[in-house]
Amino acid sequence: MSIDYLTEAAWIRNSIFSSEDDLKNIHTFYRKKLELDSKPTAAKLTFTADDYCKIYINGRFAVSGPAPGYPRHYYYSSVDVSEFLTAGENIIAVHGYYQGLVNRVWNSGDGLAGLKLALAVDQESGNSAEIVTDDSWRCFDCIAYKSERMFGYETQFAEDIDMRRIPSNWTTSAFDDSFWKQAEKVKNYPHNLIPQPTEPLAWKNIFPKSVTQLDNGHWLIDFGREVVGCTVIKAQGAEGQLLEIRHAEELNEDGSARYKMRAACEYKEFITLSGKADRVEYFDYKAFRYVELVNFPGIPEPEDIFVIERHYPTDHSSELKTSDNILDRIWDICALAVKLGTQDSYLDCMSREKGAYLGDAYVTGLSHLYLTGRHEMLKKVLEDFAISGETCPGLNAVAPGAFEQEIAEYSLLWIPLLYEYYMWTGNVEFVSKMIPTVNNVLSYFVKYENSDGLLADFKGKPVMVDWPENLRDGYDDPGLMGANQDKQSGINTLLNIHYYGTISYAAQIYAAADMQMEAAGITQKAESLKSTIKNKFLTDKGFVDTDSSDHVSLHPNALALMFNMLSADEAKSIISIIREKRIRCGVYFSFFVLKGLFNYGEYELAYDLLTCDDTHSWQTMLKDGATTCMEAWGVDQKWNTSLCHPWASAPIYMIAAEIFGLKPAAPGWTEITNAPKIPSSLSSGSIAINTPRGKVEATFVRGKDGKVETNVQLQGK
Secondary structure (H helix, E strand, O other), X not given: OOHHHHHOOOEEEOHHHHOOOOOOXXXXXXXEEEEEOOOEEEEEEEEXXXXXXXXXXXXXXXXXXXXXXXXXXXXXXXXXXXXXXXOEEEEEEEEEEEOOOEOOOOEOOOOOOEXXXXXXXXXXXXXXXXXXXXXXXXXXXXXXXXXXXXXXXXXXXXXXXXHHHOOOOOOOOOOOOOOOEEOEEEOXXXXXXXXXXXXXXXXXXXXXXXXEEEEOOEEEEEEEEEEEEEEEEEEOOOOOOEEEEEEEOOEOOOOOEOOEOOOOOXXXXXXXXXXXXEXXXXXXXXXXXXXXXXXXXXXXXXXXXXXXXXXXXXXXXXEEEEOOHHHHHHHHHHHHHHHHHEOOOEOOOOOOOOOOEHXXXXXXHHHHXXXXXXXXXXXXXXXXXXXXXXXXXXXXXEOOOOOOOOOHHHHHXXXXXXXXXXXXXXXXXXXXHOHHHHHHHHHHHHOOEOOOOOEOOOOOOOOOOOOOHHHOOXXXXXXXXXXXXXXXXXXXHXXXXXXXXXXXXXXXXXXXXXXHHHHHHHHHHHHHHHHHHHHHHEEOOXXXXXXXXXXXXXXXXXXHHHOOOOOHHHHHHHHHHHHHHOOOOOOOOHHHHHHXXXXXXXXXXXXXXXXXXXXXXXXXXXXXOOOOOOOOOOOOOOOXXXXXXXXXXXXXXHHHHHHOOEEEOOHHHOOEEEOOOOOXXXXXXEEEEEEOOEEEEEEEEEOOOOOEEEEEEEOOO
C-alpha cells in the first residue's frame, strides 16, 4: 500500500478538540468493523497518529506508532496484519493519545491530534476489502486515565486508571459501540507524511523473577533486571477498591520499592477496580525493575503481573566471550541499555526525558551498529537532526520533539556521525542528500570565527564540555552550560578541538560525495585550524581550558587524541596527563578518552580504564547493582541519576572495534580492518558481529609463550 492510498483516508479525531483549547492527556478510543468473505492472503495496514496510537485487531494487539516526527516531516508505517484477521466480522480498534506537553518526547502541545489509517485486504476468494478512516468510525472519549500529575521533566502523565470508566472488551466484536459518538473528520492538517524508515517497535511479555509478600495485601515484584515497557496487572476486587502501584529501579533500605526515583520520577499511581476481573494495562512506558503493589486483593501469581517490554526489533546477535569476566559483565550491562534505549530513536534515558540527544546518539549509535549490524535507525536519527536545522540553525541538540535545546558540541558531532554511518554502509546516495546540512552546519559556526579561524566569544549555543557539572575535572570556563552565563570567558579550547574534528570529517564527507574541490579546501582549513589551536592552547603542561586560563583539564587533551590532532611525540605528554587523571570525566565523555588512547596505541592504559575498579568505572556500576549501564559512574555521583542510560555504552565500541580490531577499512565493509589490540591480561576471547557483508567472527588465544594467535572469519550473506 502506498501513500496514495493513505491519502484517501481522512484525519479523524475526538470532537472535543474542536470545542476546547489547550487540551492535555487525552485518550481516545476508535472502532471500525470490516467484513471479509474469506480468509485474508495479505492485509496491509498503513497508519499514522498524532501523537501516538496502539492498534488492536479482534482484541489482539497488532502494532503501535508512529515514531515521533515534525509535522513537516511526519512518519507513517505500513505492516502486514493478515494473521490478526479472519473470515466474517473483524474489529479494528485504536487507542489514540494526545499528550499536549512541550517536551522531548513528541511534537505535541500544538492541538494537532488524531488518527489516519487505511487497511487493504486480499482474500482467498479473490475479492478485496478495504477501510479508511472517515467520520463513520466510532469514537469514545476515555477519561479513565485522567491525571494532572507528571513524571520527569514534564515528560509523561501519571496513569491513575479507573477501570470502571474503561468499556469492557472494547477491542472485540462482542462490544456494542452504538452509544459511542462519530469521529470528527479534520480538514487541512499540515502533516507532510513520510514513510517511516524504521520498523515498528517490538513488544514482548517479561514475567517476574520473584514475587514477595511484604505485608497483608502488600507485594514486591522483581523482574531481575531493568525493563522498559508497560506494566499489566490482573486483579479482581471490590468495585471502587483502590490499588497503589509503585514502580522503581532500586529498593529502599527497608526492602520497599524506591518509587521516588533518583531520575526525578515519582512512580506512584493508583488503580480503581471495577469489581470484575480487571486486566489493567498502562498505556505509556516506564523504565524500572521493581513493582510494588499495595492493597492488592488476593495473591498475585507470576502470570498476573508482567511487563510488555518494548524496544526496536533486533536479535542483538553480537556475542562476546573473553577470559575476563568483568569485561563480559560490562559488555552485558551496556548491551542491555542500548537495546532498551533504542526505541523509535536513540534515547538518552527512558524515564526522565525520553528524548533523543545528538551527543548520546554518537555513542549509542556506534554501539547499536556493533551490537546489531542494523543501520536504518542511525540513518533515521541523522535525518531527524538534519530536519531540525530547518528551524534551528546549526541543529538542535534533541530531535524531533517540541522541546528545542541547543548544545554546541552535539551539533559538531553530527558530521562525524554521518561519516561513521557512511563507512558502515557505503551509502553515498544518503551522504549526498545530507550535503546541504553539512554546508549549513559549517556555515553556522563560521559566523563565530575570529581572524585566526577560532570560535571566539561563542554565543550561538551553550557549550557543555561534559555532564554533570561535577564531572568536568574543574574545567575553567564559568560560561559553560548550567552556569547561567551569557558567554564564555575567553576562547574555549574543547569547543575549538570539536570544531577541528568536524571540519576534518567534513573533508572526508565531501570526498565521499565526489566534491573534490570542496574536500581540498576544507582539508586546508582543518590543517590551518589545527596549527592555530596548538599554538594558542597547547602548553608544556598540556592543553589549557581557555586562552585566559592556565588550568589543564582532562577533556580538551583527551579530545585532541580522539581527533588525531597530535604527532606521536606531541601525544606523549598528553597521554601522561590521562595516565595521571584517569577517567576524571562523565560516562558520556569516557568514549572520547578511550578512543583517543586506542588511536595512539595506548591500549594497555585504555583497557585498564575500561575494566578498573576506580570510583569512576563501570565496575562501580556493577557494585551498585547495575543491570544496565547508568548515567553516572555510581548511583550517588549525580543527584538525579538514571540507572539506564545508553550514553555509557562506550565499552561496546572499544571492545569490538579496538580490542578485537574489527572496523570497515572501506565504505560498506567491502574491506575489513583486522588490527586487534589485545591487552596482556586477556588470554582468550571471541566475538561475533553482523556487518553489511555478513557475520564476522573473530577469536584470539594467548599461548604459553605470550604470543597471541588470532583468527577472523567472514560468513557472508
